[in-house]
Amino acid sequence: MDDLNMGVSLFLRRWSRGQLIALDALAGVAYAVVLLLASVPRPAMGAPLWAALLLSAATGVALAVRRLWPLLSFAVALGASLLSVLLDLVYDGFVGAAFVLYLVALTQPRRRWEPTVALGVCSASALLVLSMAGGPTPVWWTRLLGLLLGGAALLGLTWTVGRAVRERRAYAARSAEQLAGRAVTEERLRIARELHDVVAHSMSLIAVKAGIANHVAEARPEEARDALRVIEATSRGTLTEMRHLLGVMRTGTGTDAGTASDTTGGLRPAPGLADLPVLADRAAMAGVRTDLDITAATLPEGVELSVYRIVQEALTNVVRHAAPARCRVVVEADGEEVRVEVTDDGPGHRVLPGQPGHGLLGMRERAVMYGGTFSAGRRPEGGFGVSARLPYGGTGRPA
Known part of the structure; x- marks a missing residue:
């Protein structure tokens, strides 16, 4: 089994240019030897044996150096094949020239006027007609014409295949580049979303408590000191979470995978449902009394982090735009999807007219990432409501 795996990996791995040149040299030597063995018993029409040996050697050399000088190698191989036909020496059917021409078509840039498709169709049609024409004819010029047409058709098909492989590789390279650019953009958006959720929530709480402290500093100094203690604790917690997030970026471990890095290089669980009471306590410090109703069982880590961030951003908006107020958070899951309200x-009111901000957009992105839905707006009975559904179907992977 190990030998089989080694053989498969040998053919699947990417070979270096030097290894490919060595392989071409081996193929050229083997091809020249086959032509030489085929030319020895073949009677020639007045042509000496050394001519067959020379043409066979020239074809082998052309195959061996085709990666170094593709056009020159093709000219040598094609000339050797034409002379073999004209002198009635060993005939290789233009196979050597086609072998070199494939690399020429694969490496040379395509001209705009090049009729590749038409050439392939004509070559395939010519081969089909020649195969249906019957055996060789005794008339020398018709035989010569048939050999030349067959060689031209083979070269045309080889050129078409080489061009098709070149276009396919170019398309694959463009697709890989686009996927890489899309991955960079998505990672940038993910990082921006995480930073927004962390900073916006904490800064909103700090801003509210700083305003309270400034307002009551002279009249109620104890209350001002309480507000300052909340600001200190919140800022320290935010800095810690920012260091965790930056550590994840440096190590390349995504927070959506359910882990975050600490300053010592270790990993800690990403925020989840168990951390929602901490959010509720922070909101209460800013004047938003929050009732939690969590009936969700164990969720996939990525879904749980998204739920946490949605609740965090929603509470941030309540603190920023509605405090003092009462708030209710409902998180329910049935094994197929989780509902957040x-x-x-x-x-x-949430934002000024014409200024939608990024909070609602971030929550919507987190829901859509799992193929879910999101809605937000004023409630008929008063207040504001945010609702999101995130299906996970037991996998918890983004859609």
């Missing part, structure tokens, strides 16, 4: 009894 965050409602408050505030005035129902």
